[in-house]
Amino acid sequence: MTAPLYAIPGAKATAMPEAAEAAVEPTAPIRPRSVADVLAESKVESVLDELERDLIGLVPVKSRIRDIAALLVIDKLRAQHGLAAQAPSLHMCFTGNPGTGKTTVAMRMAKILHSLGYVRKGHVVSVTRDDLVGQYIGHTAPKTKEVLKKAMGGVLFIDEAYYLYRPDNERDYGQEAIEILLQVMENQRDDLVVILAGYKDRMNTFFQSNPGMSSRIAHHLDFPDYDGAELLQIAGLQLESAHYRFGAGAREAFDAYLQRRIAQPHFANARSVRNALDRARLRQASRLYADRDSPLTAEALSTLAASDILASRVFTNEPPGPGCARPAPQGTSP
Numbered sequence: 253m254t255a256p257l258y259a260i261p262g263a264k265a266t267a268m269p270e271a272a273e274a275a276v277e278p279t280a281p282i283r284p285r286s287v288a289d290v291l292a293e294s295k296v297e298s299v300l301d302e303l304e305r306d307l308i309g310l311v312p313v314k315s316r317i318r319d320i321a322a323l324l325v326i327d328k329l330r331a332q333h334g335l336a337a338q339a340p341s342l343h344m345c346f347t348g349n350p351g352t353g354k355t356t357v358a359m360r361m362a363k364i365l366h367s368l369g370y371v372r373k374g375h376v377v378s379v380t381r382d383d384l385v386g387q388y389i390g391h392t393a394p395k396t397k398e399v400l401k402k403a404m405g406g407v408l409f410i411d412e413a414y415y416l417y418r419p420d421n422e423r424d425y426g427q428e429a430i431e432i433l434l435q436v437m438e439n440q441r442d443d444l445v446v447i448l449a450g451y452k453d454r455m456n457t458f459f460q461s462n463p464g465m466s467s468r469i470a471h472h473l474d475f476p477d478y479d480g481a482e483l484l485q486i487a488g489l490q491l492e493s494a495h496y497r498f499g500a501g502a503r504e505a506f507d508a509y510l511q512r513r514i515a516q517p518h519f520a521n522a523r524s525v526r527n528a529l530d531r532a533r534l535r536q537a538s539r540l541y542a543d544r545d546s547p548l549t550a551e552a553l554s555t556l557a558a559s560d561i562l563a564s565r566v567f568t569n570e571p572p573g574p575g576c577a578r579p580a581p582q583g584t585s586p
């Protein structure tokens with residue numbers, strides 16, 4: 253029997269020896285056999301380290317994320333032994349006050365799921381009720397399906413998800429969006445992870461009114477408020493990323509600002525810190541702008557003075573007493 257021919261660029265085809273033919277036969281890929289193998293192959297540990305490094309506080313949230321990652325790693329190993337019949341349910345609910353990092357953790361979660369092969373793309377599509385619910389008959393289904401189409405292969409993050417359900421309005425079309433979501437969450441959970449987010453008490457009410465949605469959520473993560481020390485650390489990271497720094501006495505001034513601001517209404521954790529720093533930068537810019545003839549060094553341009561902080565109207569009010577507690581959350585969720 254004549255041996256098959258093989259081609260070499262720039263040469264005539266010649267008979268390929270049987271031994272050589274056998275030598276080029278593809279070998280079966282080596283499957284991960286241990287947790288270390290999966291971690292090395294997926295690089296997921298670097299994502300977990302990034303989560304730990306970049307997010308201040310949130311100890312219970314980080315611990316739960318690592319538990320979920322561990323479950324997914326073990327499930328991959330189980331699947332190689334024929335022990336896993338279907339993909340685990342990964343739909344989640346993030347509850348907490350504004351500015352506690354829910355959106356940021358959702359993005360990190362998408363990277364973890366993508367690294368381990370549980371979603372194809374690893375992107376996050378963030379929406380609210382207005383992106384899903386129409387204003388007239390026949391409008392909601394196309395809107396919801398278009399959003400789901402964009403989110404397939406990744407994570408759909410629905411902020412303030414409880415606004416999808418408005419039982420007091422019989423002409424509301426939110427229930428139609430919920431029914432479509434439920435069907436996709438069940439039938440296509442191997443290609444889409446849905447994360448619902450909002451205030452804890454309102455999410456509990458939402459789940460009581462929609463038991464079908466509650467039964468599809470496998471993981472509930474509660475995001476605690478930051479304390480003053482954590483907020484001060486967050487401020488430092490935000491300034492560093494924007495190439496700013498606290499000058500002499502400015503850090504202490506901002507700490508005093510936080511103690512007062514926390515006790516006031518509508519406090520939004522890291523979001524309020526960012527807004528406060530933005531206003532301090534405006535005051536710094538006005539201060540530097542007023543002295544037009546002085547040469548400005550890089551240090552002057554990147555330093556917030558204590559006066560830039562103390563000019564806040566927060567300091568015009570009486571400081572909170574020792575027994576003041578953070579008020580109940582108001583406004584919208586991040």
